[in-house]
Amino acid sequence: MGTVFGFVLIRSEAASWYRIQEMFYLQSFHMYGILSSAVVTAFVGVQLMRLMSGRAALDGAPITIPKKAPGRFNYPLGGLLFGLGWGVIGLCPGPMFALASSGSVGVLLALGGALHGAWLYGFMRAWLPR
C-alpha cells in the first residue's frame, strides 16, 4: 500500500514543487481536486466499513478511529511552522520519501533536516504550549 501511495504521489505530480506553488497561488484546481476527492473517498470508505463489518481483518478487533489528543496551540502553531517550510521547499513528508530515490541531493538534505526537526521537537516538547 505504501508503494501505491508513493507511486500516486509522483504520478499525480503532487510531489512536484511546481504543483505546490501553483496550489498556494490558486492557479489550478489540480491539488485541491486531489485533496478533496481523497477526503470524500476516505469519509465514504470509513462509513461503509463501519456499516459492513466494523472489525479489523487481521486480528478481528473492533475498528476504532484514533482520536487526536486535545490541544489548542500545538495544532495551529505546528501547522503554521510546517506550512512555512512546505511553502518554501514544496515537499511534505510523503513526497520527501517518494523522491528519496530521485537522485536529488536537495531532497535528501530536506529529509535530513526534517529528521533533525522531529528530533528538536522531541527535545523541546516539555517547553512548548499545547
Place this chain on the structure above:
Amino acid sequence: MKVLSAPWPWYVAGPLIGLMVPMLLWLGNRSFGISQNLEHLCAITQPRTFGIDYFRYGWRRSTWSVVFMVGVVLGGFLAGVVFANPDPVALSAAAREMFAAWGLSSTGNELLPPQLFSFTPRNALIQVLSGVLVGFGTRYAAGCTSGHAITGLATGQPQSLLAVAGIFAGGMTAAHFIVPYLGH
C-alpha cells in the same frame, strides 16, 4: 505502459489516496499518516547511551508504519525512475508564466526546480532549514498533509481543521513572501 508513465488526473489520484484511510483501518486499525515515521526514524537511530527519553519507546509496535514508508520510497522509485514521465509537469499557463518571471522555470521534465535543488551552499541552507521546519512543525502538530488534511478531516476531527488552517496560512505566507525572491 503509457498509463503508468503519463500523469494521472486528480480524480484518479485523489480517490486512490483516500482509499488508504479505510484500507489501513480495515486491515488492522492503523491510522494513515506519514510524518510519524520521522519520529520512528529518530527512535531507530538514536544511540542508546546518548539520547532523549521522548524517542525511547517501542518503535517496533509501529513496524507497519516503517514498512509503509519503505513502500513509499519504492513506489517513488517505480514512478519516478522506472516509469519516468518524459514530459514537463502539466502546469497551468498562469503558473508557468509566474515561474518564468521568478527565474525558477523548468527546462525539462523535472518535478523540482533545478535552481533551488542544485547543490550549492545557499540551496543546501534553504533545504535543511525548510526541512527542519517541516519536521518540527509536523510533529508539534502531530500530523502532516496525510494525517490531518486527509485522515483527520475525513474522520471529522476538529483538531485537524485547526492544523490544516495553520498549514495553509504558513504555506501561503511562504509562497507569496519568500519563494518569489529565491530565483535571483
